[in-house]
Each structure stands twice: as structure tokens, then as C-alpha cells.
Amino acid sequence: xxxxNNLTKEFLQGQQSxxxxxxxDLNIKEGEFVAIMGPSGSGKSTLLQLLGGLDLPTxxxxxxxxxxxxxMKEKERTIFRRRNIGxxxxxxxxxxTLTVEENIAFPLHADGKLTNEKAKTIDELIRSVGLEGLxxxxxxxxxxxxxxxxxIARALVNNPTVLLADEPTGNLDRSMAEEILVLFSKFHRxxxxxxxxxxxxxxxxxxxxxxxxxxxxxxxxxxxxxDGDYAKHLANFMA
Ligand SMILES: Nc1ncnc2c1ncn2[C@@H]1O[C@H](COP(=O)(O)OP(=O)(O)OP(=O)(O)O)[C@@H](O)[C@H]1O
Ligand SMILES: [Mg+2]
Numbered sequence: 512x513x514x515x516n517n518l519t520k521e522f523l524q525g526q527q528s529x530x531x532x533x534x535x536d537l538n539i540k541e542g543e544f545v546a547i548m549g550p551s552g553s554g555k556s557t558l559l560q561l562l563g564g565l566d567l568p569t570x571x572x573x574x575x576x577x578x579x580x581x582x583m584k585e586k587e588r589t590i591f592r593r594r595n596i597g598x599x600x601x602x603x604x605x606x607x608t609l610t611v612e613e614n615i616a617f618p619l620h621a622d623g624k625l626t627n628e629k630a631k632t633i634d635e636l637i638r639s640v641g642l643e644g645l646x647x648x649x650x651x652x653x654x655x656x657x658x659x660x661x662x663i664a665r666a667l668v669n670n671p672t673v674l675l676a677d678e679p680t681g682n683l684d685r686s687m688a689e690e691i692l693v694l695f696s697k698f699h700r701x702x703x704x705x706x707x708x709x710x711x712x713x714x715x716x717x718x719x720x721x722x723x724x725x726x727x728x729x730x731x732x733x734x735x736x737x738d739g740d741y742a743k744h745l746a747n748f749m750a
Contacts (some may be wrong), residue, residue, distance in 0.1 A: 512706055513539040513562060513673065518571035518694075519555055520728075531557050534571065541672075541702040546716035549725030555709040556677055557696030558725075562707060563675050564592045569689060576672055593621060593655065597674045601681040603658045605665070607651040609640055613673030614650055615664045636664040640694060652702040674698070676708040680715050692718040717745060 520532040531554045531662055539545055547555050560566040561573060564580045572578045580588060584627050588722060605614050640660040644652070650661055659679060666674055676695070680688035696718050698704040708719065716722050722745070724732040734744045 512535070512541040512543075512576060513707075514572075514574040515562070516572045516574075517570045518558070518561065518573065520554070520561065520566075523567040531728050532561070535636045535728075535730060537723070537730065539705065539707065540707055542699070543721060544699040544706045545708070545723060546719035547707065547709045547723050547725060548711065548713075549718055549731070551702070553725040554728040555725050559675050559677050559707065559709055562670060562673070563596045563598055564588045565598075593618060594669055595672045597669070599662050599674065599676040599679045599708045601678040602656075603662045603682075605650045605658055605661055607646035608649060610647050610649055610659050611637065611653075612646040614661050615668055618665060618668050619733075633668065635666060635690050636727070639697075641690075654687070655683050656690055659683065659687075659691050660694065663691070667698070672705060674704055674706045676706065676712065678709055680710065685714070688712070688715060697717045713745065 515535055515537040518532050518535040518537070519530065521528050521530050535558065538696060547558065557566075561568050562575075564573075566624075567583055571581075575591075578591060578595075580591070582699075583591060606617065609617070609718075615636060634646075637643060639665055642657060642660055642664070645657070650658055653661070659682075660744055663679075669705075679695075680691050683691065692715055695706055695708065701708055710713070710716050720736040721730075722734055723730055732744070734741065738744075
């Protein structure tokens with residue numbers, strides 16, 4: 512599903528070049544729910560941006576469903592991203608004066624294909640994220656947890672192959688965070704949605720079935736629930 516080979520990212524600042532990703536190899540299977548953890552500045556958001564085709568690597572390859580993202584022309588990559596990748600951010604990034612329904616439908620307009628079939632999907636999506644009855648509410652009147660639900664529904668409106676989330680619970684208190692994580696688990700379990708979630712929170716990471724620990728632009732640990740001793744590894748992470 513997601514195949515990353517020798518992924519390298521350098522940022523130039525003046526004369527100074529910093530290597531933020533140092534040749535990462537990573538394979539994520541269809542339907543996996545992966546958490547990415549690691550210290551601030553270790554390159555987690557940079558990786559997510561590259562996986563989503565929002566930025567280009569300095570070197571290396573990123574394949575999503577056998578489509579080589581880094582070889583696409585910019586326009587082609589934009590269209591691929593709209594149709595195949597859903598993003599959720601820490602600060603929701605909604606359009607504040609639009610309603611719940613308008614925000615969720617927004618990506619469909621960008622693609623010029625708002626059909627009745629999709630409109631039905633929007634109703635279903637609103638229900639599936641637990642916002643029934645709030646279709647016409649302006650999103651700036653909602654709680655943080657509700658706004659993040661809108662953002663998740665918007666990310667899923669095009670049936671993306673992959674859902675990428677960068678600290679989706681970073682602005683939420685524990686109980687709202689848990690609601691969002693339960694939602695991710697539901698989409699992962701029921702729709703076999705592939706999810707890659709960056710988080711600082713071991714509680715959030717515990718919802719994933721694989722945790723990748725980043726350090727200094729490289730993968731330091733990669734543990735899977737199926738490996739056994741998962742709880743022990745989690746405890747080590749927290750130490
Ligand atoms: N556009 C950019 N230009 C220059 N340097 C950048 C750019 N984006 C990121 N960096 C640098 O790359 C490094 C990794 O940043 P990144 O945002 O990926 O870290 P992170 O692991 O997501 O951190 P955090 O947990 O704080 O969100 C940092 O040193 C950052 O300053
Ligand atoms: Mg980050």
C-alpha cells in the first residue's frame with residue numbers, strides 16, 4: 512500500500528543544509544493503523560507531508576498503491592492527493608464561517624463532482640462521526656472535539672486510500688481525544704481504512720496496532736501488536 516524507499520529530505524536555510532529525513536525505508540500494509548512517535552523535530556510531520564504528496568523528497572521514492580508520488584507532475588500529484596489521501600491536522604483547518612455539511616463537502620467541489628450519490632455519503636458521514644442534526648451549524652460554534660469530527664469526515668469524503676493525521680488529538684482534552692481515537696479505530700476496523708497518525712501521546716498511540724518511533728530523522732523502533740510483548744514495548748516507550 513505505502514512503500515517508502517531511502518526517503519531523504521534536506522532543508523536549505525541560507526548556506527546551511529539540514530538533513531531532516533535520513534534515508535527512511537518503510538512499508539505500510541493496506542488496513543494498518545500506524546502511530547508515529549518521537550521527539551519534537553525528529554521529522555514526523557515532514558514524513559507525513561511527503562507521504563501525502565504535499566512536499567517532495569530530496570531523494571528516495573514514495574509509492575502509494577503502486578503510484579510513484581515523487582515522479583508525478585505537480586498537477587497530477589494534486590489530483591492524486593485529492594482522490595486518494597485524507598489529511599487531519601491538530602488545528603482542524605476548517606473554514607470557520609461554513610457549516611458542518613459545507614466543510615465536509617468542500618473537497619468534492621474542488622474536484623468538480625458533487626453528485627447526489629456523494630451528497631448521501633455526506634449525510635452518512637455526518638452520522639458516522641456522531642454529528643447528526645448538526646449539518647447546518649457553523650463550525651466555529653462547535654467544540655474542539657466536534658470540529659475535529661468535521662475534519663475527519665471531510666478527510667474521508669473522497670473515500671481515500673490513506674488517512675494521514677498529524678497530532679489529531681493534540682488540542683483536545685483526554686475525553687474528547689478518546690472519542691476521536693475511538694472514531695479512528697472504528698473506521699480502521701469497519702472500513703479497513705489505512706491510518707498513519709503522528710502523536711506525542713502514548714495513550715493515543717495505544718489505539719494503533721503498530722508504533723514507529725522516530726529519532727533524528729530515522730526509524731529507531733518499529734513494533735507491532737502482533738510481535739508479542741507489545742505492552743512491554745509500550746512501557747519502555749514511556750520510560
Ligand atoms: N520548511 C522547512 N524549512 C526548514 N526546515 C524545516 C522545514 N520544515 C521542517 N523543518 C525542520 O525539520 C525538522 C523536523 O521538523 P518536523 O516538523 O518534521 O518535526 P516533528 O517531528 O514533526 O516535530 P514536532 O513533534 O515538534 O511536531 C525540524 O528541525 C524543523 O525545523
Ligand atoms: Mg510535527
